[in-house]
Amino acid sequence: MALPPKTARKAVDAKDMAGGDAAGEPATLGEAAYQRLRADIVAGVLEAGKPLRLEALRQRYGLSFSPLREALMRLQSERLVLSTALRGFSVAPLSREEIRDATETRILIECEALRRSMRVGDDDWEAGIVAAFHALGRQVERMARNSGTADPADVAALEERHRQFHHALIAHCGSPRLLDMADQLYIETQRYRLPSLVGQVAGTPPRDVTAEHQQIMDAALRRSDDAAGHLAEHYRRTAAAIEAAMAGSPPA
Amino acid sequence: MALPPKTARKAVDAKDMAGGDAAGEPATLGEAAYQRLRADIVAGVLEAGKPLRLEALRQRYGLSFSPLREALMRLQSERLVLSTALRGFSVAPLSREEIRDATETRILIECEALRRSMRVGDDDWEAGIVAAFHALGRQVERMARNSGTADPADVAALEERHRQFHHALIAHCGSPRLLDMADQLYIETQRYRLPSLVGQVAGTPPRDVTAEHQQIMDAALRRSDDAAGHLAEHYRRTAAAIEAAMAGSPPA
DNA sequence: CAACCAAGAATTTTCGAAAGAATGGCACTC
DNA sequence: GAGTGCCATTCTTTCGAAAATTCTTGGTTG
Known part of the structure; x- marks a missing residue:
């Protein structure tokens, strides 16, 4: 799957794309x-x-x-x-209360957005999810092969694919506000998630994140009421892992 | 309008109110x-x-x-x-889509915050609601007496009391994020609400807003599951009135 | 007549310095 | 010896002008 086809722009002037691009x-x-x-x-x-x-x-x-x-x-x-x-x-400081609040708020927002997307999502919505899931999976594979690699570029790519997958799930919710809030909460939680991404946290139950994603995706495509529950569960597990990591090594 | 005289800025001496006050x-x-x-x-x-x-x-x-x-x-x-x-x-422009999105998002956020507040709210929480309701009612009375008055000070006071009432309902939800989002959505919707506050909208079903507030308050204090529903209904009615007003006189 | 280009005007964005406040230390009083 | 007020230092905040960019206008060409 390729990203939306880059319409051949006048290659001469790159400065004509004036909008505040993200x-x-x-x-x-x-x-x-x-x-x-x-x-x-x-x-x-x-x-x-x-x-x-x-x-x-x-x-x-x-x-x-x-x-x-x-x-x-x-x-x-x-x-x-x-x-x-x-x-x-x-x-802004990091704290257990913050990660909890951010996680629960994120669940509230994204579950609602997911339900709405499921209600109105069309083929494009489904295709977007499948595509993002696939791309995320490939990146995971790649990094698993050279296991132990902490190449920052790979980590960044993983994060980006991960973000795109979760975004695809809620993309058709129809509410600019929900999407904005989700984006913002993604960034906030990323702060907590990144450290635990690099080093695997010991003492936490082993976790197959890809399987969790698949479960969410399948339920969403099936328009099953379970989808939101799986999504919430997914986020709560991540939060638990992060809290465990924080307990292990409280930041100076 | 004269140019601003270079008045020496006053130093806020009380160091306990150090924060950027609202x-x-x-x-x-x-x-x-x-x-x-x-x-x-x-x-x-x-x-x-x-x-x-x-x-x-x-x-x-x-x-x-x-x-x-x-x-x-x-x-x-x-x-x-x-x-x-x-x-x-x-x-930012005003539009029907925006008022809808703002209203529905507000319902999502505040209903959740209300439910949480009801779960953990103590006597102080209840007292805060009752107090705010009372003060709001007094202001409504005062303005009803001099009916037709559009004294800006009164309108401002009414808005403030109204804000405080709705804030009191969710004050104990325990989530700084939900409270912030609610505050922000309050401001956003205020843009739409204010015009319809001044002139009564014709053609809309007559509405006893105080009764609606009472209904929400009573249900909340009773810890009834209906509270969130009443709150949502309250906001949807306001949105409907605003949309009716917008249809009547689409802003230039 | 429409499209195009260039010069001028209007507007936003950036800079570096100056002014305003907070912090910490020091002498001084009680 | 503890508290207090003052001063120097450090930092934030604000200003007004300079630089950069977009918008407008008028003339020109195909």
């Missing part, structure tokens, strides 16, 4: 700052709880205050950054 | 810009769909670009403002 080249420095800051927070490069000094960020990213502030403001409303009135910003 | 004195100009812009958008002073030129805003509010951009960025993630990469900002 993944492509950031059109403004503010957008770039937002993307880089977000990535660094999610990856843990900027440690949870630590203050974000503007001067330090200015040097780190080679930007001026304005775009940085803009980005931080945005990240604040996405719960990745905290700020106090005249005391600046800091990386 | 209602009180805005600690920074950015916060002030956010509050004023938001109020003007919700009130319709800044018309839906119209572009927000920075130079115009600069003059209108007597501020510089930085705090304005900051505020606009924030409003963008709250769906009150749209922005395109190098083409600036505009007030």
